[in-house]
Amino acid sequence: MSYLQRVQPTKLQLISLKRNVAVSKRIRKILEDKKEVLLRELTENVEKAKSIRRKLSEDLLGAYEHLLAAYADMGATKLDSIAGSTRGRLDVEVRVKRVMDVRIPVLVMTGGASTARYGVVDTSPELDEAVRKLSSSLADILKAAEVENTIFRIAAELKRTQRLINALEYIIIPKYERDIKLISTILEEREREEFVRLKKLKYVIEGRRAQR
Template sequence: MARLRVAPTRSNLLRMRDALQLAREGYEILDRKREVLTTELMHIAHEAAQLQEHVWGLLADAYQALEMARLTMGREKLEWAALSVNRTIEVDVRPESVMGVVIPTVTAYGAPPEMPYGLGNTTVSLDEAAARFRRVLSEVPVLSETMTTVWRLALELQKTQRRVNALQYIFIPEYEETIAFIESAIEEREREEAFRLKRLKSRASEPTAGPGHREYGQTYRDIGGGKATSSEFG
């Protein structure tokens, strides 16, 4: 397992312990955020799928009604009727923050009037097509808001997952391995220092020979007779 290249000192040990604690706290926060994002994304994605299916159904009905109007009126008259619609729809997009994710709130203003064209040379099928397209326009802003929310939540979940994995599988193991290395090196130095001090104390406590005592052919004092004699040990 990889470890950081730092000197095995007590100051680095304290620094690595602080970094490990911070990494563990960050992991817990990001892991909770990941769980919340996952739950919220699943809920919004399900809602978006239903809304998308609903809008696509409305759009299919609208195009079907438009095709019926083309068959009854003819292409040229239908195009002239479409040109009479000169109003636009204004869209107001305001950002909101959900768990640090900026999502849009879409509001549409200025829907087309119910009958922007004259009654002459038009049919009931055209009225039906116009009504169905107005309904589609009322649903599209909600769909766009929901789909954008899903997309941004998915991106945030992906980023959060990468950060969680980096902390769990890279940073935290590196800090733990580095701390273990520093602790082992410090303990080894302390054992060596204790052994060295023990040897110094042992040498200091060894007895030393008294004055006048000589060995291996040197004179020594015979305490009993008070005479200096010479002896060879061997």
């Protein structure tokens, strides 16, 4: 099948192609708006992730320093025994929010963290402070995981959106416009040929009338 047969150079096809171009351009505009929102969300979450990581790093470093002090005060054997005999609990609920149709898991602590319980007799205040700092860091650890997952998902959607924009911009719309130009040229040529044919027919008819 030839290219012209596939294109079907008719006025109806020309109207259809022009409509397709208009729709494609509207879709491209919607996708470009979506891209702007995704870029803004991505930038905000990257900055948020940096901030959370800085705070988390400081808090965990502080907890580690207190833990080292507790080791010095209590000894490794006793501290390891406490660590092995106690258990904490963290209840987390996973919810979902949407950012431009991107599903983002949200991690929510329900009821707070239940820290490990141990006897306070013959324990160091440094251990208490280390446990307190670690417990307070749990929410930030969850938030860091949530934000980094958000960044990954938004980046993936941004990449997909850009591919669609590129397809419309460089493949689909240009093809429609080439087809429109080709069909318009063919129809104009047909109109000229028809005009010439009718003009010749008119001369023939007028000539026959003159001979009568």
